[in-house]
Amino acid sequence: MLSGSIANSKLANSSITLNGSAVSLGGSATISSAAGTGLFRVRKDSLTIANSTDVAITGYTEEFDVDNLFANNKYTVAVTGTYFFHYSIRNNNSGTSARFKIALKQNGTELQRSNGETNTVSNGYMNAQMTMMVGANANDYFELVTFQNSGDSNFSAFDIIFQGFRIA
Numbered sequence: 001m002l003s004g005s006i007a008n009s010k011l012a013n014s015s016i017t018l019n020g021s022a023v024s025l026g027g028s029a030t031i032s033s034a035a036g037t038g039l040f041r042v043r044k045d046s047l048t049i050a051n052s053t054d055v056a057i058t059g060y061t062e063e064f065d066v067d068n069l070f071a072n073n074k075y076t077v078a079v080t081g082t083y084f085f086h087y088s089i090r091n092n093n094s095g096t097s098a099r100f101k102i103a104l105k106q107n108g109t110e111l112q113r114s115n116g117e118t119n120t121v122s123n124g125y126m127n128a129q130m131t132m133m134v135g136a137n138a139n140d141y142f143e144l145v146t147f148q149n150s151g152d153s154n155f156s157a158f159d160i161i162f163q164g165f166r167i168a
Contacts, residue, residue: 038083039066040075041163047089047146049155054103054110054145057089057160074141075164083136085164087144088116088129091157098150102128102160105143106136133167 042060049055058073069076077083089102101117103110116130134142144162148155 035166035168037067037166038069038075038078039165040064040070041161042070043162044160046156046158047160049146049148049157051151051153051155052147052149054147057102057144057146057162060160060162074143075162076141077136077138077166079166080137081135081166082168083134083142083164084131084167085134085142085162086129086131087162088127088160089146089157090128090159091126091148091155098148098152098155100126100128100146100148100150100157102130102144102146104130104132104134105145106134107140110145 041063042065043063044057044060047055047057056073060070060073062070067078069078085104087102087104089100091100099117101115103116104114105111111132111134114130114132116128118126118128128146136142142164144160146157146160148157
């Protein structure tokens with residue numbers, strides 16, 4: 001390992017590439033990353049889901065929202081990038097076989113392959129969940145919807161979790 005210093009004048013016409021950016025030697029560079037920002041986790045303890053219709057999940061309790069990006073039941077992206085989301089919902093003893101899902105919407109449109117889905121059965125705690133990485137532009141927003149078709153218009157769900165953060 002070298003010790004000591006080299007005068008800037010000796011490096012004046014030299015440069016390197018650092019993370020895709022040219023950096024003049026003898027100068028300085030600041031490397032920053034927003035990865036890991038926008039961290040949030042919200043929950044809803046219980047929800048009644050109407051039969052055979054998408055129901056927007058509202059009325060969350062924030063567990064944490066580091067950058068204050070979760071408001072009005074939506075997570076709004078501050079910086080263009082790739083985001084990691086995980087979401088889940090449970091149901092208790094539906095008493096019948098039914099389709100039960102939770103899905104992620106981006107700017108009001110349900111994302112393809114975003115469904116966490118299961119078929120419910122009686123006497124069980126069914127859990128529908130999904131983990132996704134999604135590209136987003138600044139000001140895009142994300143929200144959750146749920147669906148069931150048991151024939152019961154008072155279908156009960158609980159332990160709803162929605163969480164995420166920027167990964168790149």
